[in-house]
Amino acid sequence: MEPSNARSGLDGSAAMTTGRPPIERRRRLSPAALAVTGQKVRPAYSPIVIAGAVRVADFLLLSLVGVSLYLGYVARLTAFHWEYIAAIFGMTATAVICFQASDIYEIQIFRGQLRQMTRMISSWVFVFLLFIGASFFARLGTEISRLWISAFFFVGMAALIAERLFLRTMVRGWARQGRLDRRTIVVGSDHDGEKLIEALKTQDDSDIDILGVFDDRNDDRALDTCAGSPKLGKVNDIVEFARRTRVDLVLFALPISAETRILEMLKKLWVLPVDIRLSAHTNKLRFRPRSYSYLGKVPTLDVFEAPITDWDLVMKWLFDHVVGALVLLLALPLMAVLALAIKLDSPGPVLFRQKRFGFNNVRIDVFKFRSLYHDQADPLASRVVTKNDSRVTRVGRFIRKTSLDELPQLLNVVFKSNLSLVGPRPHAVQGKLQSRLFDEAVDGYFARHRVKPGITGWAQINGWRGEVDSEEKIQKRVEFDLYYIENWSVLFDLYILLKTPLALMTKNENAY
Structure with a gap:
């Protein structure tokens, strides 16, 4: 397998003089921001998913206790009655409802x-x-075993207590690891920001972990530290900061009256896969209580929400791994034939890795069947493959036209989990429209990366695949990708997946 040979620290001019491939430009951060991004941060666990899993665990645990006691005692003495099983499930469901009410x-x-x-x-x-x-x-009363009902009560209570003690240990461990924290940055390093941070820090059992503040102002209104939280940089630095470390929430401490400033900042930040809220802590203008979402007792107004989170993320993960594994098994014979054809057609490895943009703009290695001659490999795709390109092998022309060169990306889905079956296609890190990088050609281009990229996508089945030689083609891809992100569902993924083979056969005029 041919590895990607991307290197860091080179700009475009240096790449031209050294002959080495250029990489994406990265913004410099302040020493305070680098100190935060240098900390080891583990992935977050969703409190909503944890709570849902505990509900399921309670139901299964109590059902197991009740049924085991019934089969071990009552059913051995009398004939089996389904009424007991129905009563057990009814009591267990009622218990979960009561726990919820409590x-x-x-x-x-x-x-x-x-x-x-x-x-x-x-x-x-x-x-x-x-x-x-x-x-x-x-x-x-005479038909129910008193011994069984007593045993169910006491054994069930003991099981619940043991489960909760185990859960308490697990949750406290996750909390120490920072997996339950909402890593938050505050926009606005002034007295309003200071009041907001103080209000958040004084709350009991708060899951808010304030990393620091960002502010564009350089006058006396901008504080170097806000209630003990350091100023990490300017608003333009937030995007790069959020790509180097986990950020879950961006909280504006600016008043609603600063509408123009807020809108300018939102145009820069909406491309991030984070929740963005506007604090209403110090605003004199009040809305109905239902208009607010609360961080403890601090009222906020939702502006943007991170897409595909909590149970949606679990469902997408299951869809990718279950369906992806099935598709991979079915595709193995075809992949073996293609591998043999590639090996016989030209010397070199069968597979190669190409640098692509993944979730939150993180670079990932994507597996593909080799379609170019080995000595003309282009791991960063800095030069677009065009019609009748001399670098493409005979087998390569066929697999590129039919997109069969993408089949090894099932390995990314099933084993590496850095791709989804369905999502915005991951473009190469040096993908260009004429002399401009894609993010320079299309406003909001990186908003595509708010979700994990996919092997196929909404743009691809609508004909927007293959060579990008006009501004309309890249703009349309972004438009379709953003539509997919905003309207995602498991059924939508399934529809795109089922329609992909037909789209590959009928809409391949741009694939070379």
Whole structure:
């Protein structure tokens, strides 16, 4: 396999003089910002997914206890009755509903012990009193084993307590690792920003981790530190900062009256896969309470939300790995034939790696079947393949026309998880329209990278694939990609995936 040979630290002019491939330009950050980006940060866990998983675990645990006790005692003495099984599932579902009503499915509650145990035990007692009362009025008291109901109550309670103690240990460990923190940067290093940070820091059980503040102003209004949080740079630095370290939330401390300034900043920041909110902490203008989302007790107004998060992200991950593994198994015979044809057609490796832009503009290695002669490989795709390109092999022309050269990217999906089956196509890091990089040719180009790129996408099945030789082609790709991001669903992914083979056969006039 031919490795990518991209190198860092070269600009365009240096690349021309040395003959080495250029790479994407990177903005310089302040020493304070570099100190933050240099810290080791682990991926975040979604509190919503954790709470959902605990609900499922509660239901399965209590159902297992109830059914095991029934099969181990009652069913051995009497004939098997499905009514018991129905009653067990009904009681278990009622218990989960009561736990939900008691607000014990929250990360802050999972971290504690006394409140969690008190609410859980009270809810479990209520469920059994409710069941016993219903049995009495239905005159089923003589048909229900008292030993079984007593054992279910006490063993179920013991199982729940053990589960919650284990969960408490897990959650506290995740909290120490920073996996439950919302890594936040504040825009506005003035007195309003200071009040906002102070309000966030004084809250109990807050998951907000303030990394620092950004501000464009250089006058006396801009503070070097805001309530202990350092100034990390200017607003233009935020995009580069968020690509070097995990940022979950951008919080504006500017007043709503600064509409022009806010809009200018949002035009720069909306390309990031982060939540962006406007603090209403110091605003005199008040809206209805339902208009706000709250960080503890601090009211905020949602401006942008990160796409495909929480359960949507879980569903997309499952779709990619389950469907991707099935497609890979079905494609293995064809891939073996193509590998043999490539090997017989020209000397060199069968596969090669090409540098592409991945999620949040991070560079990734994408696997492809080799379609160019080995001595003319172009790992950064700095030179676009055109019609009748002499670098393309005979087999290469066929696999490029049919997009079969993309099949090895199933390895990226299933094993490396840096690609999805469906998403915006990952363009090469040196992809250009004439002499301009794609991000220079199209405003908001990097907004495509707010989600993981894909093997196929909405733009591709609508005919926007292959050579990019006009501004319209790259603009249309971006438009279709942004539409996909805003309207994503599992069914949408499935529709695109099923329509891809037909699109490859009928809309391949730009593929060379």
